[in-house]
Amino acid sequence: MKQIKLLYVAMLLVVCQFSDGEVQAQERTKEAYRPQFHFSPKKGWMNDPNGMVYLNGKYHLFFQHSPNTTIWGPMHWGHAISTDLVHWQEQPIALYPDSLGTIFSGSAVVDKNNTAGFGQNAIVAIFTHHNKTIEDAKTGLHQYQSLAYSNDEGKTWTKYKGNPVLPNPGIWDFRDPKVMWHESSNQWIMTLATKQSITFYGSKNLKDWNRLSEFGEGLGAHGGVWECPDLFSLSVNGIKKWVLLVSINPGAPSGGSGTQYFIGQFDGKTFTAEHTDTRWIDYGADNYAGITWSNTGDRKIFIGWMNNWTYANLIPEQGFRGAATIARDLKLKKVGDDFYLASVPVKELSVITGKANQLNSVKVNKNYDLSAKIAPFEGKYQLELTTAERASFSLHLSNSKGDELIIGYDKVSNTFYTDRTKSGQVNFESSFARKTIAPRIAKGNQISLKLLLDATSSEVFADEGLATLTNTFFSSAPLSRLHIKSSKPFMVQKIKYSGMK
Incomplete structure (x- = not known):
C-alpha cells in the first residue's frame, strides 16, 4: 500500500487503473478504518492468508476472499503481489468455486x-x-x-x-x-x-x-x-x-x-x-x-x-x-x-519508516508527554523503548475525543498487556472491549518494547518478539497523543520514534 499523508476524514477510495486487463494497485485511501501499511482487499471480505510463495523476486499472498460480501461467504482465493512485503498490488482472483x-x-x-x-x-x-x-x-x-x-x-x-x-x-x-x-x-x-x-x-x-x-x-x-x-x-x-x-x-x-x-x-x-x-x-x-x-x-x-x-x-x-x-x-x-x-x-518495513528520532536517559516521574513529538504522524508510527530496569509502566495512546488505548508492562504479574476497552467503537460485540495479556518469557531486568501503530491496529513486540500482542481498534479520530506513565519514577534508557510514510 503506497504511503502518503492523509487527512483522517474524507472517504475516497483511490486506485490506479491499468489498461488491457492489468491489475489495479492497492493504493492509500482516505477511509477512516482502512489500514495504511497493512494489506487489505480493495473490496469484500478477507480472512486466512493462503498459498504464500516466493518466486523470481515476488512475494505472492493469496487469501480467503468473498469478493461480493463484507461478511464470510463463498470462498475464493484472492491474490496480491509484493516485491518488498510492504507495498501490495492486488491481482485478479486466482481460484473460483467450482463443481x-x-x-x-x-x-x-x-x-x-x-x-x-x-x-x-x-x-x-x-x-x-x-x-x-x-x-x-x-x-x-x-x-x-x-x-x-x-x-x-x-x-x-x-x-x-x-x-x-x-x-x-x-x-x-x-x-x-x-x-x-x-x-x-x-x-x-x-x-x-x-x-x-x-x-x-x-x-x-x-x-x-x-x-x-x-x-x-x-x-x-x-x-x-x-x-x-x-x-x-x-x-x-x-x-x-x-x-x-x-x-x-x-x-x-x-x-x-x-x-x-x-x-x-x-x-x-x-x-x-x-x-x-x-x-x-x-x-x-x-x-x-x-x-x-x-x-x-x-x-x-x-x-x-x-x-x-x-x-x-x-x-x-x-x-x-x-x-x-x-x-x-x-x-x-x-x-x-x-x-x-x-x-x-x-x-523491509524500513522502506516506509521515516527518519528516526531518539531520546536517551529519560526519567519518567509518573507522566512523560510525547504527544508533540508523535502528533505529526497522525496515528501511524513506530515506537521503540528500552528500560533500564524491570518496572511497571504504561503507554497511553489517546485523542481529543476521549478514545484511549493502553499498552504496558506489569511488574507484579510479569506480563505485558494491551487494553482497548475505551479505544473507540467497542459496542458492536460484547467481548471486543477487552484487555489482552502476554506472559513475559525473557529473564533479564532490561525490557525492550516495539510498537507498530496503524489506523486500526497496534502490534506490540516485547523482548525482541518473545512476547507479542496484536490488537485492532476503531477510534473516532487518530490516536495522536502519547503519554508514558508509571506509579513510581523509573528510567528509560532509550526512546526511538518515527512516522510511517
Missing part, C-alpha cells in the same frame, strides 16, 4: 523438479474444496484436498482434472493443507488439520498421498477445532528444531481464535514435541490462521489474519472487511534451557 466446492485454505509450492508433471517451476496450489451439498447431507465427507497449478507465475490457473487428490476418510474437519518439500526423506510433506489433531501425509508427486502419522492428543490447547497448521525448521547457534503452528477457534488465551505453536523434532514421518506447556505465537486478540511463505530458504516469514472469529463479521466496514498483520520474521530464541519462537517485523 467440487468453494475454495478453502491451503498452500502453494514451487515444483522445481516437476514432480507433479505440470511443468518445471510451476506454482502448485494445494487447497481444501468445501462442498456445501455434501455437508448438508451430514456424511462428514464434504472437505477434501485438491490441486491447481500456474505456469505463468500466478497470473492464470488450471485446476487438476484428477481432483480431489486426497479424499476425505470420514473426518468432519479435514482441511487447510500446508505442503513443503522434506529433503531428508525426499518427499512432499502435507500438514493437515484433522478435527483436533494434525495429520501428516507424504507424496512424491503431489498427487498420490500416504498417511504418515498424527499429532496432538493430550498436547496443546483443545478448546476448539484445530486449523491452518504449518511445519518448518529453524536453527539457532547450529541447533536445528522443527516448529509446528496450529490455529485454534475458540480457545485462545485472549478469547476466540488464536495460534499456538510447538517446538520439537520431525523425522520425515512423525513430529515429536519437546515441551508440554501450551505456547502462543501472539497473545493479542487479532492474529489468526498465520502461516509462512514457501520457497524462502532458511528465512521464515509469517503473516496472519488480523481479526478474530468472535466478532469478525461485526467489525466496522467500509466496503471491505479484514486485513493482514505486518509480515514478520520468525526466529528461535533460547531462554534458560528452553527454545521459544519469536517474531519481529520484517526488515
Whole structure:
C-alpha cells in the first residue's frame, strides 16, 4: 500500500487503473478504518492468508476472499503481489468455486523438479474444496484436498482434472493443507488439520498421498477445532528444531481464535514435541490462521489474519472487511534451557519508516508527554523503548475525543498487556472491549518494547518478539497523543520514534 499523508476524514477510495486487463494497485485511501501499511482487499471480505510463495523476486499472498460480501461467504482465493512485503498490488482472483466446492485454505509450492508433471517451476496450489451439498447431507465427507497449478507465475490457473487428490476418510474437519518439500526423506510433506489433531501425509508427486502419522492428543490447547497448521525448521547457534503452528477457534488465551505453536523434532514421518506447556505465537486478540511463505530458504516469514472469529463479521466496514498483520520474521530464541519462537517485523518495513528520532536517559516521574513529538504522524508510527530496569509502566495512546488505548508492562504479574476497552467503537460485540495479556518469557531486568501503530491496529513486540500482542481498534479520530506513565519514577534508557510514510 503506497504511503502518503492523509487527512483522517474524507472517504475516497483511490486506485490506479491499468489498461488491457492489468491489475489495479492497492493504493492509500482516505477511509477512516482502512489500514495504511497493512494489506487489505480493495473490496469484500478477507480472512486466512493462503498459498504464500516466493518466486523470481515476488512475494505472492493469496487469501480467503468473498469478493461480493463484507461478511464470510463463498470462498475464493484472492491474490496480491509484493516485491518488498510492504507495498501490495492486488491481482485478479486466482481460484473460483467450482463443481467440487468453494475454495478453502491451503498452500502453494514451487515444483522445481516437476514432480507433479505440470511443468518445471510451476506454482502448485494445494487447497481444501468445501462442498456445501455434501455437508448438508451430514456424511462428514464434504472437505477434501485438491490441486491447481500456474505456469505463468500466478497470473492464470488450471485446476487438476484428477481432483480431489486426497479424499476425505470420514473426518468432519479435514482441511487447510500446508505442503513443503522434506529433503531428508525426499518427499512432499502435507500438514493437515484433522478435527483436533494434525495429520501428516507424504507424496512424491503431489498427487498420490500416504498417511504418515498424527499429532496432538493430550498436547496443546483443545478448546476448539484445530486449523491452518504449518511445519518448518529453524536453527539457532547450529541447533536445528522443527516448529509446528496450529490455529485454534475458540480457545485462545485472549478469547476466540488464536495460534499456538510447538517446538520439537520431525523425522520425515512423525513430529515429536519437546515441551508440554501450551505456547502462543501472539497473545493479542487479532492474529489468526498465520502461516509462512514457501520457497524462502532458511528465512521464515509469517503473516496472519488480523481479526478474530468472535466478532469478525461485526467489525466496522467500509466496503471491505479484514486485513493482514505486518509480515514478520520468525526466529528461535533460547531462554534458560528452553527454545521459544519469536517474531519481529520484517526488515523491509524500513522502506516506509521515516527518519528516526531518539531520546536517551529519560526519567519518567509518573507522566512523560510525547504527544508533540508523535502528533505529526497522525496515528501511524513506530515506537521503540528500552528500560533500564524491570518496572511497571504504561503507554497511553489517546485523542481529543476521549478514545484511549493502553499498552504496558506489569511488574507484579510479569506480563505485558494491551487494553482497548475505551479505544473507540467497542459496542458492536460484547467481548471486543477487552484487555489482552502476554506472559513475559525473557529473564533479564532490561525490557525492550516495539510498537507498530496503524489506523486500526497496534502490534506490540516485547523482548525482541518473545512476547507479542496484536490488537485492532476503531477510534473516532487518530490516536495522536502519547503519554508514558508509571506509579513510581523509573528510567528509560532509550526512546526511538518515527512516522510511517
